[in-house]
Amino acid sequence: MSIKNIALDIDFVKAQFPAFKDPLSSKWSFFENAGGSYVPHNVIKHLNNFMTSTKVQPYAEFDISAIAGNNMDKATELFAEMINARKDEIIIGASTTMNMYVLSNAMKHFIKPGDEVIVTNQDHEANIGAWRRLESYGAVIKEWKINTENAELEIEDLKALLTNKTKIVAVTHCSNIVGSINNLQSIAKLVHEYNAFLVGDGVSYAPHGLPNVKDLDVDFYTFSLYKTYGPHLGLLYGKKEILNQLPNQNHEFLEGDVPYTLNPGGPNHEELSCLVGIYEYFNNLYNHHFPDENNTLRKKIEKINELISNHEEQIANPLLEYLNSRNDIKLIGKKKIENKNRAPTIAFTFVNQSSKKISDQLVKNGIATRNDNFYAWRCLKALGIDVDDGVVRTSMVHYNTHEDVEKLISVLKKI
């Protein structure tokens, strides 16, 4: 049976997330997933276990400390395997914004006056501001601008910006407003022809399918674990050979202890250890849908990714179609998801009403959403949208249902 014919068992999925049974959370049709997702019970279990039994300094000889250290290492190893990286290429930091800042601070050592850094105006500010700061070290900042007709980044425009002086290109894998998936693989090929580094922001991509960083051939890649069914942490991947060249930003005596040299301090232990719960969730999802197929962990993730994107496509396309059919709504980005070219992160404005007013009405009717610029203020500015009022963003992940979408459409019909 082709995977297209295997439907995601939504009841099984929802049963893994305690929020759907919680009296406070369960009353909402939840459309703010791009802000932060719910967590499965395995994550909560590991967090609880760490805090209850092993909440001591890890890596000592006594058992509870050794167990704490093992769980932390296991979490890093599993995530490395799930995104096809090596475990010494993974850095767990407080957030993506923090990871980008720490990375750009280290990368300034590669910058000579006159070197060029390319940022976009489609990205979240986390993958713009950190790189724009390199201007104070002599970098010339160039902006890869969206086509304001369709809000997309066109690869031809990047080609026109790249020169032999280009050192860094920072671009999102998926915009948290436009929703389009940018082809990082072809961007990487182009950027590497100029011997420059590519930094990909996967925050809006990873919740819809963990990436294969080696296939993408990005030099650095980040995503926020709290939007990917985990606690409030950020994951940074970096190619080992590049990490090796970055300066030690940690204690002097840790020199050479890559990747721990990048962050000036260690990760949050309890939150790192509970990332094992995300692996367990995906593994359970795999075993439930493919009980007779044994596979490598990365292969399992690929099958889960396909299952998830088929479901997301099916629930998001009716909403996109509805929004697009209304003359008083301006939908941002692609009008249909085809072959995973867009995430179900759907932003729009009303022609004659403020986004705040629309969002308030949605919330009053049980739809958890919000209006904002979602820190992609340069993107909104380029599209001529008031950055204070922002857009209404309705973002879904694989635990959203047809019923959620029907409810949202029925509320929008009343507005």
Ligand SMILES: Cc1ncc(COP(=O)(O)O)c(C=O)c1O
């Ligand atoms: C696309 C994108 N990049 C980066 C970030 C920043 O992530 P963090 O909150 O982990 O700093 C966000 C957060 O919303 C985002 O949506």
